[in-house]
Every structure is written in structure tokens, then in C-alpha cells.
Amino acid sequence: MAVVLGPNRYGKAETRVVRVTRDGGAHRLKDVSVSVSLSGAMDEVHLTGDNAAVLPTDSQKNTVFAFARRHGIDAIEDFALLLARHFTASQPAVAHARVEISEYGWRRITGGHSFVRDGGEVRTALVHHDADGTESVVSGLTDLVVLNSTGSEFHGFARDEYTTLEPTDDRVLATAVTARWRHRATDAAWDDSYAAARDALLTAFAETHSLSLQQTLFQMGRSVLDGQDGLCEIRLSLPNKHHFLVDLEPFGLDNDNEVYFAADRPYGLIEGTVLTDDARDAPSAWN
Numbered sequence: 001m002a003v004v005l006g007p008n009r010y011g012k013a014e015t016r017v018v019r020v021t022r023d024g025g026a027h028r029l030k031d032v033s034v035s036v037s038l039s040g041a042m043d044e045v046h047l048t049g050d051n052a053a054v055l056p057t058d059s060q061k062n063t064v065f066a067f068a069r070r071h072g073i074d075a076i077e078d079f080a081l082l083l084a085r086h087f088t089a090s091q092p093a094v095a096h097a098r099v100e101i102s103e104y105g106w107r108r109i110t111g112g113h114s115f116v117r118d119g120g121e122v123r124t125a126l127v128h129h130d131a132d133g134t135e136s137v138v139s140g141l142t143d144l145v146v147l148n149s150t151g152s153e154f155h156g157f158a159r160d161e162y163t164t165l166e167p168t169d170d171r172v173l174a175t176a177v178t179a180r181w182r183h184r185a186t187d188a189a190w191d192d193s194y195a196a197a198r199d200a201l202l203t204a205f206a207e208t209h210s211l212s213l214q215q216t217l218f219q220m221g222r223s224v225l226d227g228q229d230g231l232c233e234i235r236l237s238l239p240n241k242h243h244f245l246v247d248l249e250p251f252g253l254d255n256d257n258e259v260y261f262a263a264d265r266p267y268g269l270i271e272g273t274v275l276t277d278d279a280r281d282a283p284s285a286w287n
């Protein structure tokens with residue numbers, strides 16, 4: 001009985017591309033995950049290790065970024081067709097290309113360059129009640145994903161022998177907000193309070209010209225507390241969802257803050273508490 005090679009395919013999965021189109025002050029955002037899978041005359045690579053027919057998955061990823069710059073991304077069906085046709089046309093060994101794209105929707109917050117991701121957040125509540133009548137209420141949300149396509153800088157930071165990060169005066173700033181806020185009383189208008197806090201978080205994120213995510217964190221926390229006398233403390237956890245500008249120079253393309261690689265990990269994690277100066281300590285409320 002002989003052992004033979006069965007069906008096979010290969011490609012770069014989940015290339016995360018964010019394409020910003022800058023029509024003056026009003027930016028447009030396209031956020032996609034592209035998975036390419038090629039198949040065809042690939043027997044030799046499996047059987048003998050001859051890679052002559054293998055277009056590296058790294059090249060496939062580069063093609064996705066370069067096409068995003070060169071052609072833009074409109075309907076994902078069109079972008080997928082463009083890529084699939086390209087790989088079969090340019091690679092003699094490739095008989096079939098499978099391209100699958102997922103698109104993440106974004107909604108404008110305010111101004112021209114601030115967005116909140118569709119279908120996002122989860123509202124949370126945490127209550128403690130002691131038999132003696134002592135109560136606390138902490139409200140919050142998780143996974144409120146927001147992005148500013150400009151209006152964010154990061155420079156002037158400490159450097160050591162391991163520092164390679166380049167300072168920037170224009171970057172994408174994106175985070176998935178986890179926030180919890182403590183109420184002074186246990187009889188608030190909860191839905192109105194939640195809506196106001198969510199709105200304050202979004203507006204502060206959009207309207208803060210950011211010098212760091214830490215600075216944005218404080219502005220967001222302050223804005224929630226300023227808007228509601230009934231709140232005395234807010235705790236924020238903000239992952240810095242890094243968007244790296246893709247170097248397209250090897251392909252003869254410039255990249256004037258238009259095509260980004262959206263990395264999922266590692267990420268900076270910026271956490272902090274903002275409170276009113278009369279807030280009494282209540283560590284048990286957060287347990």
C-alpha cells in the first residue's frame with residue numbers, strides 16, 4: 001500500500017489591513033482581515049521539498065497591503081476578486097485561489113477622523129449588598145472599540161539601549177475600552193447614566209488631541225466624572241491596539257498614512273483610575 005499526497009492548499013491567513021482614505025478632513029476607514037489560500041501544482045514541495053512553485057505566504061501578505069494602497073478597498077467582494085485573479089494570473093503553478101475577507105464595520109463618532117466599531121460593547125454592572133444595608137454599585141462597559149485616524153502623537157519618551165521606537169507626530173490611535181465607574185448612591189437613573197458615560201467616553205476620545213494613550217485615558221475619565229455628579233470614581237483599562245504603517249517602498253509605492261497593519265498582540269496596556277478628590281475609599285466595591 002502506497003502513501004500519496006491528498007488535497008492541499010496554502011496561503012497567508014488573516015492579514016489585518018486598515019486602509020484610511022483621507023478626503024480632506026473627513027477620513028474614510030476600511031478595516032479587513034484577508035485570508036489567501038492557493039492551490040495547484042504543489043506536489044514537489046510536499047514530496048521533495050522543491051519550493052520552485054511556492055509563492056511565499058509573506059509575498060501574499062505584501063500583495064494584500066500593496067493592493068490596498070494601489071487600488072484602495074471598496075466592496076470586499078471586488079477586493080477579493082482582484083487578489084484571486086492576480087495570484088492565478090501571475091503564478092503558473094497556481095490553478096486556484098481562495099480569498100476570504102471579513103470586514104469590521106465602523107461608525108463615525110464626531111469630527112472627521114474618529115470612529116467606533118459596530119456591534120461592539122458589553123454593558124456591565126457590579127453590586128455589593130451587606131446585611132447591614134451597606135451597598136455599592138459599579139457600572140461599566142467592555143469592548144467599546146474606538147479609533148482616531150489622526151490627532152495622535154507619541155514622542156519625548158524615555159529611551160534606553162533597547163529603545164527602537166521612532167517618535168511620531170501622526171499615528172493611528174485605537175483601543176478597546178474597558179471602563180467601570182462607581183456611583184455615589186444606589187438609586188440613580190441607570191440607563192441615562194450609562195448613556196451619558198458612554199457618550200462622554202466617546203466624545204473625549206474623539207476630541208482629545210492625544211500625546212499619549214495615558215493622557216487620553218485621563219481626559220476620558222475626567223469627562224465621565226465632570227458630566228455626572230452622581231459618580232466619584234472611574235477605572236479604565238485601555239489596550240493600545242497598535243497600527244503599524246506598512247513600508248511599501250520595496251513595491252514603488254508611498255504610504256502617506258494610508259495603509260496600516262493592525263497588530264493584535266503584543267499590545268500596550270494602559271490602565272488608570274480617575275476620581276473626585278472627595279471620593280471615599282471603597283476597595284470592596286470593585287471586588
Ligand SMILES: O=c1[nH]c(=O)c2[nH]c(=O)[nH]c2[nH]1
Pocket residue numbers: 154165211212213214240268
Ligand atoms: O500612548 C502610548 N503610550 C505608551 O506608553 C507607549 N509605549 C509605546 O511603545 N507606545 C506608546 N503609546
